Amino acid sequence: MPDTATPDSTTPSGPAAYVPTERTVPTRSKARASYDRETVHSILDEAYLCHLGFVRDGAPVVLPTLFGRVGESLYIHGSTGSRPLRATSQGDPGLAVCLTVTHVDGLVLARSAFHHSMNYRSVVVHGTARTVTDPQERRIALDAIVDQVVAGRSKDSRPADAKELAATAVIRLDLDEVSAKIRTGGPNDDPEDLALPYWAGVVPLAPGYGAPVPSDDLDPAVQVPDYLRAL
């Protein structure tokens, strides 16, 4: 099992920042970019859905998928029959991927159409995804993916059995070539537009959780667990 999967996510490993590379330095709005490790982790840890890009027959493909973070590694799982997961096991080179996570925090409405914007936090990870074969690392990864969606859930469900494990592919992407991008604050209208009669400001956005809806076939004696009440 590689070292990258062993550190607890609360234990910093390595330097405090990722090293910028040519493709993690944006051409625009450079001041919004961050390479701070804690910032990147916090953006990732608030999400469970990512958009995974890879190249197939020379063309880009972007698919939404769940992920889990363990230390400096991100894990994705899927059927052993799915395209991107199959591709990682077709030999040593692995699969070149770009994994992107985005939170929209607010709609920024300016007096001018041009200065409309979004408040957001995003992380973009470039790298090579590789199939995970070590049984212990696969277990840790699968638990992490479930717990990324609802913290504490993996311990309150039946773990995968041998047949389910055999049907599940797990791939790993290490956090190495990584950047965050963050916009905050109000609209940046031009001074000559400030007196225009248009409303300007920010509409905040936040994910809204509804009340948990139990399965029709759930034993009525099973209560809603605390980790769901906490959402």
Next chain:
Amino acid sequence: MPDTATPDSTTPSGPAAYVPTERTVPTRSKARASYDRETVHSILDEAYLCHLGFVRDGAPVVLPTLFGRVGESLYIHGSTGSRPLRATSQGDPGLAVCLTVTHVDGLVLARSAFHHSMNYRSVVVHGTARTVTDPQERRIALDAIVDQVVAGRSKDSRPADAKELAATAVIRLDLDEVSAKIRTGGPNDDPEDLALPYWAGVVPLAPGYGAPVPSDDLDPAVQVPDYLRAL
């Protein structure tokens, strides 16, 4: 201005479904795929953020960006200096892209870790993005991008002036090779797991809008417009 930009979004154009292709037929969960035009439009129209994938130096890149739909075309804008927008104007071939929109509607918690899932609606569009040069089509596209975020906003803001238009690149991706994928319903636990003592069901998710926060420099006489109260 091409025909594709002229139909009103409420006017169906062409057949009721997109034609499936090798890359829009999923390898997994085929029953979740849809090529129905209205279904695709409704998923797109509920969103304003997409994840745009393209290939740069042989590697995938996935960036979050706003989009607007007009009939059978999607529009994206950005600085004339940004990488993907620059690439579309480097000659006739355009830029091969994959544009993906995802709504997460619920967390699906099963008794078994293996059967955990998400309720979601996603659209994946494959195609070639091309720079839009026609001035009228560019105006329509920019209004559509603003109105996709907040319906009615483009008419209640200052339109882009000549200098702003010159700094803005607009690209178009036609809806041609498109599929939707939808999961609904509760967990699909195996029969032998139904009596396990774990909560099972769905946690619904919905975007939550907070109360609009006016800019510090907003004239207090400017009221919150109705189209924001409607969010």
